[in-house]
């Protein structure tokens with residue numbers, strides 16, 4: 559099944575097959591990241607800068623801020639959802655680095 563992915567509202571949403579699956583203001587708990595020096599960054603998503611598809615996975619890069627230290631930054635590619643047999647499902651973003 560083809561996956562059509564794009565951002566909406568100037569990066570406020572990741573849109574997959576005409577459904578908004580992930581929005582800004584989410585807090586991602588990132589354990590493997592380069593945003594700041596925090597071992598685990600609680601990262602408030604402010605904008606989605608890039609979206610892409612890798613097989614069944616939808617990936618995104620996001621700009622935002624670590625709550626812990628206030629540092630701003632942009633994440634690496636993170637998996638935000640997966641196309642299942644019947645429909646698309648968002649996943650918990652875990653900060654697993656997705657190599658590109």
Ligand SMILES: [Zn+2]
Pocket residue numbers: 594595596599600624625626627628629
């Ligand atoms: Zn931090």
